[in-house]
Amino acid sequence: MLKVESLTKKYRNVVAVDDISFSLNQGDIVGLLGPNGAGKSTTIKTIVGLLRKNAGSITIGSYPSTSQEAKKKFTYVPETPELYDMLTVWEHLQFIAYAYDVANFAEKAERLIERYDLWDKKDKLAKELSKGMKQKVSICCGLLPEPDLYLFDEPMIGLDPKSIRETKLIFKELSEQQKTVLVSTHLLDSIENLCDRVLVMKQGRIIVDMTMEEMKRKLGNSGSVSLEDLFLEVTKDE
Numbered sequence: 370m371l372k373v374e375s376l377t378k379k380y381r382n383v384v385a386v387d388d389i390s391f392s393l394n395q396g397d398i399v400g401l402l403g404p405n406g407a408g409k410s411t412t413i414k415t416i417v418g419l420l421r422k423n424a425g426s427i428t429i430g431s432y433p434s435t436s437q438e439a440k441k442k443f444t445y446v447p448e449t450p451e452l453y454d455m456l457t458v459w460e461h462l463q464f465i466a467y468a469y470d471v472a473n474f475a476e477k478a479e480r481l482i483e484r485y486d487l488w489d490k491k492d493k494l495a496k497e498l499s500k501g502m503k504q505k506v507s508i509c510c511g512l513l514p515e516p517d518l519y520l521f522d523e524p525m526i527g528l529d530p531k532s533i534r535e536t537k538l539i540f541k542e543l544s545e546q547q548k549t550v551l552v553s554t555h556l557l558d559s560i561e562n563l564c565d566r567v568l569v570m571k572q573g574r575i576i577v578d579m580t581m582e583e584m585k586r587k588l589g590n591s592g593s594v595s596l597e598d599l600f601l602e603v604t605k606d607e
């Protein structure tokens with residue numbers, strides 16, 4: 370579903386993503402982990418085409434990531450919500466539905482804003498929303514088109530506990546529907562029972578690419594107790 374090969378992205382002379390390769394098969398729910406500045410957001414932004422890569426190739430489905438065909442296959446939820454100040458919550462969903470040609474839009478949009486407790490905010494302008502509410506609208510916009518591939522950059526930051534639970538439930542549903550998800554996060558316990566696989570980045574490189582099964586086996590053997598222990602161990606500075 371997603372294939373990243375020898376991807377490098379530099380900001381002037383800073384190498385933010387350094388020759389990484391990985392692929393996601395249909396139905397994979399993969400956690401993208403790594404300390405601040407590891408290159409997670411840069412990787413995701415390069416995949417979705419917001420940043421231009423310096424080297425490497427990215428294919429989505431079997432199409433180059435920059436093609437129109439590829440763009441219809443995924444949605445992206447950015448680290449910080451990017452909403453239109455002067456559009457209401459409902460108008461955002463309407464706009465996305467129009468852009469992605471969503472069938473039965475109203476029904477799907479109503480269900481989503483109910484799940485995220487946004488019903489009474491439906492006609493509020495984005496600029497009048499709280500930080501968490503903006504994040505929830507951004508997630509709803511990412512979910513509405515029901516694409517094959519979802520790229521979420523720290524979707525749970527700023528959400529209240531109920532919305533975090535709802536988001537986890539939605540991930541489970543996506544997994545059951547054989548959708549493909551790449552989700553960057555610092556909330557390790559939130560993904561422990563959610564992801565099939567984890568990628569850990571450090572200084573622009575992928576230092577761990579392991580299934581949850583392998584991870585659990587490793588945790589068992591090393592005597593560590595959690596994903597957090599393993600994460601701190603692999604990412605610590607020598």
Ligand SMILES: Nc1ncnc2c1ncn2[C@@H]1O[C@H](COP(=O)(O)OP(=O)(O)OP(=O)(O)O)[C@@H](O)[C@H]1O
Binds near residue numbers: 384412
């Ligand atoms: N617009 C930019 N201009 C220059 N350097 C940047 C820019 N954005 C990110 N970087 C640098 O690229 C590297 C990777 O940053 P990135 O935002 O991808 O990290 P991240 O893993 O998403 O971190 P976080 O967990 O804090 O979100 C860092 O060294 C950062 O300073």
Ligand SMILES: [Mg+2]
Binds near residue numbers: 448522
């Ligand atoms: Mg980031």
